[in-house]
Amino acid sequence: MSVSSLKLLVLRTPDLNRLRRFYQVIGIDFAEERHGSGPLHFAGWIGDAILELYPLEVEGSIVDRTLRLGFSVTDLSETILSLEADGATILSKPKPTAWGNRAIVRDPDGRAVELYEG
Secondary structure (H helix, E strand, C coil): CCCCCCCEEEEEECCHHHHHHHHHHHCCCEEEECCCCCCCEEEEEECCEEEEEEECCCCCCCCCCCCEEEEEECCHHHHHHHHHHCCCEEEEEEEEECCEEEEEEECCCCCEEEEEEC
């Protein structure tokens, strides 16, 4: 048996709109969803996978900041400029690596997000 692709990633947050705005700046388009009596959340496609943003299940609970994400963007410099204009924390400016140009930013909940050009 083997896994051929990632289909779903769910991030929980105390501030849905703030987190959605951050990932929209990166280039993910979200749709508002609600399944049955479940909570309002946002879902956006990244290739064949879906990124869903949900509210924290228990108000005041702690966000997992150990999760590290990575995305490929078409224009890394423009994306970093847009994130800076939106107030995002830039941990590492774009620089060449063995995997291409990469920058590291922090999402509003404190997760490290690697951005690659390509």
